[in-house]
Amino acid sequence: MAYKRTNSEMIMTIKPADRPWGRATTLEQFNALHDKLFTPGNYGQVALFDPRPSDVFITPFAKSGTTWLQQIAHGLRSQGDMNFEEVGFVVPCLDFPHPLGIALDAPQAFEPRAYMTHSNWQDVPKGGRYICAFRNPKDVIVSYYRFLENWFFEPGVIDLDAFAQNFVPPEDELGDWWLHMISWWEQRDNAAVLLLTYEDMVGDLVGTVRKVAGLMDITLTDDLLDTVVRQSSRDFMLANASHFDERGVRRLAEKEIGLPFNSDATKVTQGADKSRYRLSPEINAAFDAVWRSQIEPRTGWSDYDDLRKAVRVRHATST
Template structure:
């Protein structure tokens, strides 16, 4: 049974360093910060709704040498531990336990994983557990243009029964630009990772480049992972990780998650996967306001986004 609008409005979140996170995550913050990274870890890093599931499936396909059956071994959310995700237990879905209860991705699961481990986070650079910086592991960051990211996150908020109700598009627009969404400000997140990209082993990719030329971007990931796969395998990975294929794949489309957590009758988890959908949501006034805020927040940075293909 889904949460009532009243309960969703009161959905529990707290802040760490001014960044909103789930209450259960904050309650387990010391354990999360104590996470022990390994030198051969690969950490997939994204701001929410920036192609996280897509890059996870690409990485897994590369790691499994293009073996589709091996990538069907479990749902995507169980293949790569989400280092900060913790929420209260849900009776219908045992994967939603707190971090320190009965199984947690951070401890038992990740410790039992064979190396190289592939992990996932939405944390900004300032909140990442310190061991990731000192272990010299690899980071794979995917950035998506802020306008499409905002739209996608809005529809995710609508269908995700664990997150607060986003209200109307106009209300949510203000919430997003003020950074009062889970995992905080898009501007701070993307800028933070962009500015350290040359100081660590970071492969920084753009969602729009992945849409424009998936084969080229997948090749970059393959090389970054130290893999050498032949052309036929590469073509298979491109095909299997297309939006259309992943939308129909129960291992990636979240169809196994109960409706009481993700109500896909409101909006599908994999909704459009396009570039430029923001034009169907932004008013002229909102677009002008956003562009001005973007100029202020991203002033002095060399990052450049494609807004439509």
């Protein structure tokens, strides 16, 4: 869920002793809380892990289908087992191993072992198998804002556009979603990498499950397909939302930066009032400008829809 901000004047230091426990009420406070949680001691030791060739890494950028893919991958390898407290405890996060008490090289209850990380290709441990889903960056920002609202900051106190501006990199510099996407697209010919798009996962869940099973080298019977599709549907995941509520990282945030106990970090939702969560024309234009200056020269794509088409074409030519 991490992002790397590029606006250095927003960085400030907050220690738990300097402020009452509670959520941020300004963007500057949020940025400081975020920076404190994502310190090198907590976060970013991913590349030190030495994987097995069969290990599966789920690697989307934040709010791009990560939890969904964790559920699909775990259901496939476990025949639909739901006997877990939260999906992050059975498909652990490489990004917070030590503070969460995760022994990355320990056996898992089911094979193949599976992990999640939001890392770029450059930073992810090499030698396993990888599933990366892309999502429209404008939708990512809105979803991320909604996810952090009522967890890291009080509802309504931080302007959505100001939050989104954090993700607009300086001219001629790749960062955040933009760098993550390019790094994984460059692995499109790597047989160990499965590329998906969130939007096409929504449109074809059955096809998504089949593709993930293929990467994981799992024999997919009709019964297993039916089970995994049902258990990775929005209705099922909403009915079992406590299994997808980021409680491991929430506990860490409560301890490290003083966020309120039992904050809301539910990752499966009914959707949002789009009139409240709408990027301004100015922010939309800023994102479009980054695409034109940073993505189009590297790929030839004029917009995100072109990326979706490119991913679909690769699937069509590989079958």
